[in-house]
Amino acid sequence: MTLPQSTPLTFSPEVAKARADGAPIVALESTIITHGMPFPQNVETARRVEDEVRRNGAVPATIAIMAGRIHIGLTDAELDSLGQAQHVAKLSRADLAACLATGGIGATTVAATMICAALAGIKVFATGGIGGVHRGAETSFDISADLPELAATAVTVVAAGAKAILDLPKTLEYLETAGVPVIAFGQDDFPAFWSRSSGLKAPLRMDTAAQIAAAHKMRGTLGLPGGQLVANPIPPEAEISREEITPVIERALGEAAAQGIAAKSVTPFLLDRMFHLTEGRSLTANIALVLNNARLASAIARELAA
DSSP states (O other): OOTTTTOOOOOHOOOHHHHHTOOOOOEEEEEHHHHSOOOOOHHHHHHHHHHHHTTTTTTEEEEEEHHHEESOOHHHHHHHHHHHHHHHHEEOHHHHHHHHHTTTOOOHHHHHHHHHHTTTTOEEEEEBOOOOOOOOOHHOOOOOOOOHHHSSSOOOOEESSTTTTTTTHHHHHHHTTTOOOEEEESEEEEEEETTEEEEEOOOOOOHHHHHHHHHHHHHHHOOOOOOEEEOOOOOOGGGGOOOHHHHHHHHHHHHHTTTTTOOOHHHHHHHHHHHHTTTTTTHHHHHHHHHHHHHHHHHHHHHHHH
């Protein structure tokens, strides 16, 4: 893929070589590093995810904004620097360009990672869970920018469904209206992040990485805009069942409402409360599902590269 010289992309040596060789590449977001957990655990987890991609035959490309450049892949020194940085912006479509123009430092959400991955010619992206329609959106209009991005940007996103703190039925309705394929991997139910099942049926099911890659290619052949959401259930041994996690979610949501927490602050607050209310189990599950998604994304990237 030939890019205009003015495109502010900086490729790590590892990713630059992979691009030159036509090797499979998997994009990874950076908010898990800057807004997910403290240093050094954040950097250790990021390296574990990158290593999982390498073990499964692909090259990891963690994406972040540093010094007015989109970094596609981070060196060890850059990853350490990002993991310890203060006042890092959490970037989506609305503020990505502004951060670049002002020379800021920012971590990419699902939406921003998709945009940057597409610019770099990367077709597959592994994350934890996508954002979606928040509960009470009928009055707050709080809908994640991840959803319209999936309808606009041709990247296959592998996630453990949408975060269970969201309104999952409305999230699926939005994705259907927007024409986004929602593919459950290896099961009929739509997974709910920490739980293997949300109790909702997924619109589509596929059982192999080859099928998912073929569907990605066919969308391009047909000229259909947007990407695919691959909903990959958390491994059974790591899940927190829906019955167990639901009352914890309800308590965290109640605390957020009582404290008047809104907009971009909602999800970080809820995930932090979930961590404390589950005595750390939610974070352990989160790491397990991200590693699982990295494995599947790598298999899809290998199929696309072949």
